[in-house]
Amino acid sequence: xxxxxxxxxxxxxxxxxxxxxxxxxxxxxxxxxxxxxxxxxxxxxxxxxxxxxxxxxxxxxxxxxxxxxxxxxxxxxxxxxxxxxxxxxxxxxxxxxxxxxxxxxxxxxxxxxxxxxxxxxxxxxxxxxxxxxxxxxxxxxxxxxxxxxxxxxxxxxxxxxxxxxxxxxxxxxxxxxxxxxxxxxxxxxxxxxxxxxxxxxxxxxxxxxxxxxxxxxxxxxxxxxxxxxxxxxxxxxxxxxxxxxxxxxxxxxxxxxxxxxxxxxxxxxxxxxxxxxxxxxxxxxxxxxxxxxx
Amino acid sequence: xxxxxxxxxxxxxxxxxxxxxxxxxxxxxxxxxxxxxxxxxxxxxxxxxxxxxxxxxxxxxxxxxxxxxxxxxxxxxxxxxxxxxxxxxxxxxxxxxxxxxxxxxxxxxxxxxxxxxxxxxxxxxxxxxxxxxxxxxxxxxxxxxxxxxxxxxxxxxxxxxxxxxxxxxxxxxxxxxxxxxxxxxxxxxxxxxxxxxxxxxxxxxxxxxxxxxxxxxxxxxxxxxxxxxxxxxxxxxxxxxxxxxxxxxxxxxxxxxxxxxxxxxxxxxxxxxxxxxxxxxxxxxxxxxxxxxxxxxxxxxxxxxxxxxxxxxxxxxxxxxxxxxxxxxxxxxxxxxxxxxxxxxxxxxxxxxxxxxxxxxxxxxxxxxxxxxxxxxxxxxxxxxxxxxxxxxxxxxxxxxxxxxxxxxxxxxxxxxxxxxxxxxxxxxxxxxxxxxxxxxxxxxxxxxxxxxxxxxxxxxxxxxxxxxxxxxxxxxxxxxxxxxxxxxxxxxxxxxxxxxxxxxxxxxxxxxxxxxxxxxxxxxxxxxxxxxxxxxxxxxxxxxxx
Numbered sequence: 001x002x003x004x005x006x007x008x009x010x011x012x013x014x015x016x017x018x019x020x021x022x023x024x025x026x027x028x029x030x031x032x033x034x035x036x037x038x039x040x041x042x043x044x045x046x047x048x049x050x051x052x053x054x055x056x057x058x059x060x061x062x063x064x065x066x067x068x069x070x071x072x073x074x075x076x077x078x079x080x081x082x083x084x085x086x087x088x089x090x091x092x093x094x095x096x097x098x099x100x101x102x103x104x105x106x107x108x109x110x111x112x113x114x115x116x117x118x119x120x121x122x123x124x125x126x127x128x129x130x131x132x133x134x135x136x137x138x139x140x141x142x143x144x145x146x147x148x149x150x151x152x153x154x155x156x157x158x159x160x161x162x163x164x165x166x167x168x169x170x171x172x173x174x175x176x177x178x179x180x181x182x183x184x185x186x187x188x189x190x191x192x193x194x195x196x197x198x199x200x201x202x203x204x205x206x207x208x209x210x211x212x213x214x215x216x217x218x219x220x221x222x223x224x225x226x227x228x229x230x231x232x233x234x235x236x237x238x239x240x241x242x243x244x245x246x247x248x249x250x251x252x253x254x255x256x257x258x259x260x261x262x263x264x265x266x267x268x269x270x271x272x273x274x275x276x277x278x279x280x281x282x283x284x285x286x287x288x289x290x291x292x293x294x
Numbered sequence: 295x296x297x298x299x300x301x302x303x304x305x306x307x308x309x310x311x312x313x314x315x316x317x318x319x320x321x322x323x324x325x326x327x328x329x330x331x332x333x334x335x336x337x338x339x340x341x342x343x344x345x346x347x348x349x350x351x352x353x354x355x356x357x358x359x360x361x362x363x364x365x366x367x368x369x370x371x372x373x374x375x376x377x378x379x380x381x382x383x384x385x386x387x388x389x390x391x392x393x394x395x396x397x398x399x400x401x402x403x404x405x406x407x408x409x410x411x412x413x414x415x416x417x418x419x420x421x422x423x424x425x426x427x428x429x430x431x432x433x434x435x436x437x438x439x440x441x442x443x444x445x446x447x448x449x450x451x452x453x454x455x456x457x458x459x460x461x462x463x464x465x466x467x468x469x470x471x472x473x474x475x476x477x478x479x480x481x482x483x484x485x486x487x488x489x490x491x492x493x494x495x496x497x498x499x500x501x502x503x504x505x506x507x508x509x510x511x512x513x514x515x516x517x518x519x520x521x522x523x524x525x526x527x528x529x530x531x532x533x534x535x536x537x538x539x540x541x542x543x544x545x546x547x548x549x550x551x552x553x554x555x556x557x558x559x560x561x562x563x564x565x566x567x568x569x570x571x572x573x574x575x576x577x578x579x580x581x582x583x584x585x586x587x588x589x590x591x592x593x594x595x596x597x598x599x600x601x602x603x604x605x606x607x608x609x610x611x612x613x614x615x616x617x618x619x620x621x622x623x624x625x626x627x628x629x630x631x632x633x634x635x636x637x638x639x640x641x642x643x644x645x646x647x648x649x650x651x652x653x654x655x656x657x658x659x660x661x662x663x664x665x666x667x668x669x670x671x672x673x674x675x676x677x678x679x680x681x682x683x684x685x686x687x688x689x690x691x692x693x694x695x696x697x698x699x700x701x702x703x704x705x706x707x708x709x710x711x712x713x714x715x716x717x718x719x720x721x722x723x724x725x726x727x728x729x730x731x732x733x734x735x736x737x738x739x740x741x742x743x744x745x746x747x748x749x750x751x752x753x754x755x756x757x758x759x760x761x762x763x764x765x766x767x768x769x770x771x772x773x774x775x776x777x778x779x780x781x782x783x784x785x786x787x788x789x790x791x792x793x794x795x796x797x798x799x800x801x802x803x804x805x806x807x808x809x810x811x812x813x814x815x816x817x818x819x820x821x822x823x824x825x826x827x828x829x830x831x832x833x834x835x836x837x838x839x840x841x
Contacts, residue, residue: 186665186666186668187660187662187665187666188665188666188667188668190626190658190660191658191660191666191729193626193645194624194625194626194645194653194656194657194658195653195654195679195680195683195684195733196645196648196650196653196683197683205671205679206668209668209670209671210668210669210670
């Protein structure tokens, strides 16, 4: 479309108007990949919320089935190393994987964006101090940091949320600060300042609405990172503790089935892959349409 | 000697297929060899699009749907890509509005000026260089033999614009397209550039198309004027005829807006109390020296007195410090010296230390209405905030006051729920004014509020400001680079240059001279709306020539 940096402003009015006219049409034309991504996310969300009530089998029931049984009518995804139904295990694990990751992501983004807005609005020493200390945090390898925290405070769900939030807040801060500093230079923010508005108002009402779009895209991406971090920690045995299991610990539990090509090990791994890829597809589709509409 | 140009049924469409929006509607015109045609219109009138189509070029997203463009008997639009490439820069040359953006910052000027000759293989590098130097002489550039060795950032905007003209002329094109070549320049610089352009165009008997929104500038340059509006031709005729006896209603409005009427406001000057007093104000950037002055001073020894109900215009060229003065009064720039008194009490240098009531009494309106309104809020929310913040209004009284404000700036109530992106430039500027008025201020600082608007729209804003002064008695500090704007709305004019106040002139004395020489120079430099004005101007007004 029309390049915004075009040196001659004379005819801008028309192309811009055209873009505005045809916008609803573009909205409708979301890519097939995006729709697929959203569908998979919706499926996993439903599994997390309603899954446990809808399962016919008790996931803890070891029954009489064989260990590492193949897929079949009785056990759709086979059985695990104790003979439990794998499908039920995965559905029950969804709330840990999705739930913990979602809460951790929201915490990370909320903390990152709040600090970023504060830094952008106040500037000066506060900005420098926060930026440098968060840079310091980034320089610590995330897995090392997570292991250290678990070693010190023990594995628990609130601890995992806290760790993931601390690890991923600086990234959200960096992006939000870069966006907010640009918005902060706008005349409407100057007008608000000359009105004598407080820091909180400028952060929340003047700047936040204008960085919300890109930050939502970032939220989705950050969610993927957190899922992978949590799955990795569970695989290492420092995540969700037995008898509960998220997808990462399911892979770890059933690692013995690797040599038998049991579905018990491939199914949770596929679950992790499908969720992360779906979120990425959805972000691309949403982020793309957002960028075009601007 | 230039070639003739004939355009038949030119239609340019944005977007694909039948759904596309027509930007230029079946335009037909002709230019005789050696004549200059001016394309006049507001932004969005399709004047630049038309000019670009003369080179067979349509901007990305647009296409030339129908019509023919003949230059010297050759149909430009029927040429293939290779043929058009041979045409551009050789048969047709283009001088863009912003020379600063059009030059490659990493190469010397002479290298870029001789490039068209090199691309088209017209002459040896030595011959091209000699020709470029001759053109530099002809365009009255300072130090013409060596200026080409410099890089684009080492010359001024006006010089760069002339060097761009040299680049266009080096291939002796049959047609020169000048696209708003002086719009970004200060008035005193504009004269020099206009003079140089006209000389080279006349001496070569070149055919030229001059795109502009400024009728007064065009009157000096063109033989014929074509008025465009929304892609349609409104009027086409000889320059003198169009200016003195316009046939079209829209042309008449353009002419009226080009010279805004002086808005009479009965200003009670003597008996009114002193509202704002600026004493010995200084501001700048960089570290402070031993005397407490900034290393790079922007304002020095500024004295200003503004009475209640008065409007004072601050005029100066770019870099004169006029915007910094407004920002210092608003508390956005911390002064390094001097003091500001408002209503008889000293104002703190920074916003944080000023009282809420002091902040309410001084409001600021910016040049770019696009960035002055938060795109995420509705118009209603934008106007409601200062009412809630300063006056604590809620519910029905708040809604009623928003309605009053919209009426005051003559905007329909239906705009309430819209966001700024759904408003035109003039409407946005009105919302900015309404937001300032919502605080019930004593003083509104207007920083180039009409500069980014089309002339007709800008004139309406000036009328509104005069209206507000009459009905509300608000004082204005009006910052502008445009002498006509300032004269139209202000009781007094303050002239600034290089961060210093040179002189202050009351409205009654505008016509009575003699004033400060720089004021005289500024007011003489504003092009007058009649042909032959540039010829009568004495050459001594050329500050750049004297260098």
